[in-house]
Amino acid sequence: MSPHPTSPARLRAVGVSGDESTVEGPLRGYHHETYVVPLPGATGATGRWKCREPRSGLLWFDRRCFVSEEQLLRALQGRITHVPDVFEVDGLPLQRFVEGHTLGSLHGAGRAVPEEFTGQILRLFGEMAAVTAPTLPAERRCLPEDRPADGDTDGFMERLVCFTEQRVYAENLPRFGSLFAALGLDDDAFKRLRKHVAGLRERPFCLLHADLHRENIIVDADRRLWTIDWELAMVGDPLYDLATHLHLMRYPSWQGPGVAEQWRRTVEAVRPGGTRGWREDLGRIVGYKRAQSVFTDVVREAVSLGRRARSAGPAVESAAARLHTVLTGAARPLGLESVPGAAEIGTALVRWGRTRPDDEGPTPDTP
Known part of the structure; x- marks a missing residue:
């Protein structure tokens, strides 16, 4: 079942992109409701970015050890080859969407x-x-x-x-x-x-x-x-x-x-x-x-x-x-x-x- 068009995650994605027609998603995924958006006019933010929110009422059966995945990704830049970089919009950290296939x-x-x-x-x-x-x-x-x-x-x-x-x-x-x-x-x-x-x-x-x-x-x-x-x-x-x-x-x-x-x-x-x-x-x-x-x-x-x-x-x-x-x-x-x-x-x-x-x-x- 697709999320409601006014779900918090989608509304946030629309707000970040400024244009609902450019929002792609939700992407297939279990733990997060994820959308892909461009950031037009944002310096240094070429390409597309992931805007996501944790899904509610899910089974989380794995221990989390770092406070923020985005903070960890910032720390890994230059040390781990080919991990997504992070861009912040109004205090919201976004991960770069990697174009390709799993x-x-x-x-x-x-x-x-x-x-x-x-x-x-x-x-x-x-x-x-x-x-x-x-x-x-x-x-x-x-x-x-x-x-x-x-x-x-x-x-x-x-x-x-x-x-x-x-x-x-x-x-x-x-x-x-x-x-x-x-x-x-x-x-x-x-x-x-x-x-x-x-x-x-x-x-x-x-x-x-x-x-x-x-x-x-x-x-x-x-x-x-x-x-x-x-x-x-x-x-x-x-x-x-x-x-x-x-x-x-x-x-x-x-x-x-x-x-x-x-x-x-x-x-x-x-x-x-x-x-x-x-x-x-x-x-x-x-x-x-x-x-x-x-x-x-x-x-x-x-x-x-x-x-x-x-x-x-x-x-x-x-x-x-x-x-x-x-x-x-x-x-x-x-x-x-x-x-x-x-x-x-x-x-x-x-x-x-x-x-x-x-x-x-x-x-x-x-x-």
């Missing part, structure tokens, strides 16, 4: 990524490895306990597990507890997950994008890659960024290991010790990412079904099949002795759906 639209999940592009992705990892907390003039919002000492990879991982346990699982138990239980997901799953990821080797911390996948990489007309959506960026274990990238990119099985090996050479050259123990630890961190996806996907699939969850049908079958896949992938890190079949998951979804009130709204945002 990498995913050109080379979808599961397809090989051309070497000319993997080379640029690896350069990005090298550039991020050179950016450390003391050298990054961008204000952070994360709590002191979410800033473990440099190199404390176990502490870094523990805080990520805590966030998933507390903000994704525990806070959603009142609404989704029966569904979690039917799928074998309980408090003990986090005890087993902690055991799975314990004992990581120490690695010096650096800047992480933490959401580097095909839809957050733009290919411009000159075949250059631009990295967008730095909202989840943080400072931490560089191997976590590689694990997240491999988990989200869905490289074909033959390409992923080569990218990982090139990552090792690139990052180690820039940040000595930054890849220490990577072969032993990579699988464990990927395991955490798979486990994290289980909890977020259960909630999102159930919410997406809405009233359709009250009776068996194609929508429930498709959701159940997707959840069976993610549960199977996370069985080891979560210590699941068995995974319910797709039909059993579908039955659990219908049983859960029939307990929900008609007027139940979306799950509150998790900031």
Whole structure:
């Protein structure tokens, strides 16, 4: 459903551009209602710019560590190749809209990524490895306990597990507890997950994008890659960024290991010790990412079904099949002795759906 023409985000975009006919959007996106506008007459503001507002009532299941994405982007200018620059209009920071196509639209999940592009992705990892907390003039919002000492990879991982346990699982138990239980997901799953990821080797911390996948990489007309959506960026274990990238990119099985090996050479050259123990630890961190996806996907699939969850049908079958896949992938890190079949998951979804009130709204945002 398209936003109302008088939505706050659209009205702001019209106000910034001064001409409603030049406003493009809303763009496809989950967390923000985004419009693209030119800034006629603004010195130094050639091209088009993104004007956006956070959508209300969404599922936010990722920790945010920087106060402002725009502030971070300003700090990265000249240090990270091809990130959007920022322009301010009447106190409103706007990001430059990068003209081009997402990498995913050109080379979808599961397809090989051309070497000319993997080379640029690896350069990005090298550039991020050179950016450390003391050298990054961008204000952070994360709590002191979410800033473990440099190199404390176990502490870094523990805080990520805590966030998933507390903000994704525990806070959603009142609404989704029966569904979690039917799928074998309980408090003990986090005890087993902690055991799975314990004992990581120490690695010096650096800047992480933490959401580097095909839809957050733009290919411009000159075949250059631009990295967008730095909202989840943080400072931490560089191997976590590689694990997240491999988990989200869905490289074909033959390409992923080569990218990982090139990552090792690139990052180690820039940040000595930054890849220490990577072969032993990579699988464990990927395991955490798979486990994290289980909890977020259960909630999102159930919410997406809405009233359709009250009776068996194609929508429930498709959701159940997707959840069976993610549960199977996370069985080891979560210590699941068995995974319910797709039909059993579908039955659990219908049983859960029939307990929900008609007027139940979306799950509150998790900031």
